[in-house]
Amino acid sequence: MAQDQPKVMVQFHFDGDPPDPDAVAERFGIPRDAIDEDFGVIVTDEVEKLCTVLVPADVAEKMNEQLGRSTPDASPDEGSFSNPRIAPFGLPEDDCESGSD
Numbered sequence: 001m002a003q004d005q006p007k008v009m010v011q012f013h014f015d016g017d018p019p020d021p022d023a024v025a026e027r028f029g030i031p032r033d034a035i036d037e038d039f040g041v042i043v044t045d046e047v048e049k050l051c052t053v054l055v056p057a058d059v060a061e062k063m064n065e066q067l068g069r070s071t072p073d074a075s076p077d078e079g080s081f082s083n084p085r086i087a088p089f090g091l092p093e094d095d096c097e098s099g100s101d
Helices: 021-028 057-066 093-098
Strands: 007-013 042-045 050-056 079-081
Touching: 007 057, 021 050, 021 057, 050 057, 057 079
Parallel strands: none
Antiparallel strands: 007 050, 007 079, 042 050
16 A cells, blocks of 8 residues: 555445444455544534545555446445645634734
């Protein structure tokens, strides 16, 4: 697995309690270290029982295959989503303070 490969988010349904990274790795047959440790497993919708992980693109492809993303009846809630970098906006704190003299 290439470390410099782009990472994508994969969202999927779960049964019972939210899974931990070990349970996700076992369910999808992926290496445990493919799941971004800092991102972890995030519950994105408690009611619909959806959670999200951040994994390399090749691992996401494998997960998507298991989620049936290529079938017509695939859930629109499940599958890969981009992980765009979110940059801060507005004035830097130093610029905000400079006008208060």
